[in-house]
Amino acid sequence: MSDLRTDNPLEVQIKLIRKYLKLKIMADNESFHGHAQERNHVYDLFKRTVAHGESHSALMIGPRGSGKTTLINSVLQQISKEVDLSNDAIIVRLNGLIHSDDKLSLKAITAQMQLENAVGDRVFGTFAENLAFLLSCLQSGADRRCKSMLFILEEFDLFCHVGRTQTLLYNLFDITHSAQAPMCVLGVTNRIDVVELLEKRVKSRFSHRHIFLFPNEDSQGAPHVKYRDLMVNMLCLPRTKTVSVKKNRRSRKSTVTSEDMEIDQETNSLPDTIISRHPNLQHLDQEFVQDWNAHVLSLAEEQKVLDCIEKLCYYTVNEQIFRNILFELVSKLSLNKPYIDVADLSAIIDNTVAPEHRVKLLQSLSILELSLVIAMKHGMEIFDGEPMNFEMVLHRYTKFANSNSSTQTVPRAVILKAFEHLQELEVIMPARGQDHSTDAGATRAHKHYRLQALATPTHDVTEAVTKFKALPTEIRHWFGNSVV
Amino acid sequence: MEELQNKVPCREEQLNGLFNLLGDGDECLPCSIFISGSMATGKTLCINAVLRCLSYKHVVIDCIECYTPKIIFETILSGLEDEEIEVKCETMMDLVNGLNRLQEAQLGYNPIVLVFDRAERLRNLDANIMSAFLKLRELCNLNICCIFVTHLIYESFNFRRGVREPIKLYFSNYNKEELFKIIFLQQKTFIHHLLVTYEVDNEIKGELEKPELFANFLNAFLSVFYRPCRDLIELQHMACVNFMKYCEPIIKNEISAMDLTKLWRHISPILKSSLELLYLRLSDAKAVKPSPGKENSDTDSIPHNFENMLKEELTSTKTFAQSFELPYYAKFLLIAAYLASYNSPMEDKRLFMKNHGKQRKRLQQVKAKAKISEKLNTQLGPKVFTLHRLLAIFYAILEEKIGLTSNLLAQIATLVELKLIAGSKEIDLDTAKYKCIVGYDFISAVAQTVGFNVRKYLYDFM
Numbered sequence: 001m002s003d004l005r006t007d008n009p010l011e012v013q014i015k016l017i018r019k020y021l022k023l024k025i026m027a028d029n030e031s032f033h034g035h036a037q038e039r040n041h042v043y044d045l046f047k048r049t050v051a052h053g054e055s056h057s058a059l060m061i062g063p064r065g066s067g068k069t070t071l072i073n074s075v076l077q078q079i080s081k082e083v084d085l086s087n088d089a090i091i092v093r094l095n096g097l098i099h100s101d102d103k104l105s106l107k108a109i110t111a112q113m114q115l116e117n118a119v120g121d122r123v124f125g126t127f128a129e130n131l132a133f134l135l136s137c138l139q140s141g142a143d144r145r146c147k148s149m150l151f152i153l154e155e156f157d158l159f160c161h162v163g164r165t166q167t168l169l170y171n172l173f174d175i176t177h178s179a180q181a182p183m184c185v186l187g188v189t190n191r192i193d194v195v196e197l198l199e200k201r202v203k204s205r206f207s208h209r210h211i212f213l214f215p216n217e218d219s220q221g222a223p224h225v226k227y228r229d230l231m232v233n234m235l236c237l238p239r240t241k242t243v244s245v246k247k248n249r250r251s252r253k254s255t256v257t258s259e260d261m262e263i264d265q266e267t268n269s270l271p272d273t274i275i276s277r278h279p280n281l282q283h284l285d286q287e288f289v290q291d292w293n294a295h296v297l298s299l300a301e302e303q304k305v306l307d308c309i310e311k312l313c314y315y316t317v318n319e320q321i322f323r324n325i326l327f328e329l330v331s332k333l334s335l336n337k338p339y340i341d342v343a344d345l346s347a348i349i350d351n352t353v354a355p356e357h358r359v360k361l362l363q364s365l366s367i368l369e370l371s372l373v374i375a376m377k378h379g380m381e382i383f384d385g386e387p388m389n390f391e392m393v394l395h396r397y398t399k400f401a402n403s404n405s406s407t408q409t410v411p412r413a414v415i416l417k418a419f420e421h422l423q424e425l426e427v428i429m430p431a432r433g434q435d436h437s438t439d440a441g442a443t444r445a446h447k448h449y450r451l452q453a454l455a456t457p458t459h460d461v462t463e464a465v466t467k468f469k470a471l472p473t474e475i476r477h478w479f480g481n482s483v484v
Numbered sequence: 485m486e487e488l489q490n491k492v493p494c495r496e497e498q499l500n501g502l503f504n505l506l507g508d509g510d511e512c513l514p515c516s517i518f519i520s521g522s523m524a525t526g527k528t529l530c531i532n533a534v535l536r537c538l539s540y541k542h543v544v545i546d547c548i549e550c551y552t553p554k555i556i557f558e559t560i561l562s563g564l565e566d567e568e569i570e571v572k573c574e575t576m577m578d579l580v581n582g583l584n585r586l587q588e589a590q591l592g593y594n595p596i597v598l599v600f601d602r603a604e605r606l607r608n609l610d611a612n613i614m615s616a617f618l619k620l621r622e623l624c625n626l627n628i629c630c631i632f633v634t635h636l637i638y639e640s641f642n643f644r645r646g647v648r649e650p651i652k653l654y655f656s657n658y659n660k661e662e663l664f665k666i667i668f669l670q671q672k673t674f675i676h677h678l679l680v681t682y683e684v685d686n687e688i689k690g691e692l693e694k695p696e697l698f699a700n701f702l703n704a705f706l707s708v709f710y711r712p713c714r715d716l717i718e719l720q721h722m723a724c725v726n727f728m729k730y731c732e733p734i735i736k737n738e739i740s741a742m743d744l745t746k747l748w749r750h751i752s753p754i755l756k757s758s759l760e761l762l763y764l765r766l767s768d769a770k771a772v773k774p775s776p777g778k779e780n781s782d783t784d785s786i787p788h789n790f791e792n793m794l795k796e797e798l799t800s801t802k803t804f805a806q807s808f809e810l811p812y813y814a815k816f817l818l819i820a821a822y823l824a825s826y827n828s829p830m831e832d833k834r835l836f837m838k839n840h841g842k843q844r845k846r847l848q849q850v851k852a853k854a855k856i857s858e859k860l861n862t863q864l865g866p867k868v869f870t871l872h873r874l875l876a877i878f879y880a881i882l883e884e885k886i887g888l889t890s891n892l893l894a895q896i897a898t899l900v901e902l903k904l905i906a907g908s909k910e911i912d913l914d915t916a917k918y919k920c921i922v923g924y925d926f927i928s929a930v931a932q933t934v935g936f937n938v939r940k941y942l943y944d945f946m
Binding site (some may be wrong): 016018019023025026027029064065069075090095096097099104107108157158183190191195204278280318320321324327328331332350352353355357358360361363364365366367369389391392395410411412413415418424425426448449470 | 503505507508510511513514515520521523524525534552575576577580612615616621622623635636639640645646647648649650651653654656657659660710711712713714715759760762765863864865866868911923939
């Protein structure tokens, strides 16, 4: 492949830019913007726990992709600059998806506290005993001073899932009330009703401190303006201090944009930890970077771009989705196409917000299969959404096929197979309550007679039929006038 | 790249998309990719070709093979490990720990791709597993990307809790021209197959190898088959079977290879009849097996064989019905069961009694007579009936008088055993309930052998 052909400097630069931007979009989980109040709140909690030995508990609630984890990462990053986080505190991060029961959680806590040796083969009676032992281990350190602990529980709602006794949460919240050790428990979730899931004993020990993180809350302007800025921020490259004099000579740039870039300079670079892993990023040519930044800024000025982003914001304000879009956009860069195309952006956004995969799926069906779907749609229109079985659909289809001399007759077995294919693709689904009401064995409905409901919205069928170019006219006609 | 496009024809857009997303070796991978598209649209082929071309470290997990989380986790870890060692991994936590350990030990920041083929099966597992894989990149410290390949659309995976959204790609089905192009690429193998089966002299061989001949055949073939079926794999198979028949007269010197109209007239009935065999793959076992042995001895017997087979298959339900060789009374019992299943007990008197009297026509009945096609008994499926009703109908349709012997009752049990009637095996005269589970075609085939007209006794057809 075209892997590392270094003969073309332009290509090298583009590859570097692409790599840098991809890293920035996907791997950077520390730079956080906006939500100053909420961020300060979290910062305050952590800081007080670490520095002053206070105990706290809190819940952070916000929809998916609103930056909850990023916020925590950035706060931890900031605190680690101010105090010696690794010596003064222990951070335990649990995730409901991974640590699916209390035993695993405890194992993970032990590992993250680096106390496996201390525990050894000890057998504990209860969960509480085990946790208390862990804490006492910490206290018996050299200076007899207890370390503070930060518990961050992501996907908090899974920790209070039904069928799971909330022993872990109970014990954690309980410790925040005792003077055993300074501890901060921060739950992160996207369920707003999460407190209702807590057991009574857990609820009473929780401080009921909620931190809400809503994506549109703090921006004064419309969300798409914020996203535009975010795009500029994501796509701009940082300039190192060795900016040359050439800057002023470049004619393409207006004075306004260069001022903008001065502001951006501080915030838009990658965290050092990531840069250090990729040494070859240093080779970015400054002149090229400037050119690129100017390109991004001019892109942001375009009305079309703004329109696209506004459209996206109508559908979703999930930042992760926006990042995915930018990722796709950046990955299209190549030697033949060194700049971002507005048409690409709008195509990607259209694809993301309204993928219409169901319509495409319907169009991928063979004509016979689509005819069955249409027959079913007609049947459900006539009988007011009642589910149908294969025989009914077949009856309707044969009625159509017989009235049309041009359609070839297809044997029944093939139609049945087509029907099963539809079932496999979940275009049609077995009607509810069929399997439960009948008892097994003798009375279970035969394959041909099992009632099926159309699982596809009718407007999707309409759209698929109207946009399907290769569809024979008689079928289109049949679709149009419903009762044959 | 060009080489790849030759290998995977008609998928340029998707290949480019995948290449762009996966990027070069040292770039960041996306979090997860979701690939959907109907069956046989080259999803797995594309992704495997791209990964092989990029030579990224990757593990392909077939979710049918890996039916429990434990097997999935262990497949992933052992696939990434360089040496063959036994890995134990029971939970998601073990997997994440294992991945992180691998990262430190050998992988570093090299790209890793996990491909979940037939990902729709993941829905049967714990719901959290799929959401965890969707954000695996965040959970562990690797440059890792999960690709989900499935024939369902993303909306069919309804995650209740919301997940990190993947980047979605769609593989649309091949259209007629693309199918033509792809099958045409197989011409060589088709010809080869043909030459293995038949003995052909050189002159004809040259004519057979002409691409025009194959193109003509393919046009005729697709004009019949494209409508009911767009599945490439099935079409390829059917094309292979039918091409042999297409070339038969040419080999036997009956029709010249240039005479297209004659060839079309020869093949069109064959295509029509083989349409019935679509998806069944019946001919597979029979057609191939005798050919290697008989190849040299007598070529004449093979066409004869084909004809026999076709006839057999066309009347398949009939032969199937006759293959049971039911005794005389059992046949009547089966017919009675069918009638009991598809007639409502209300009409029994009218159908089976000689002097049922004249029906008074009330408005209600007239209305009921205007049968709604969708509510016909034959369409709603069989109803349950009791043993008493079965026997009553049995005696009504049987002309001669015979006694109710244990022999007769045993035959009911036999019918149940043969899965022609569903019901309890032991005969309890009071509570037994049955249901006939054979179709109309079957029963009319049976009825024919005893000279009975089923339609006459079905209320729906009156």
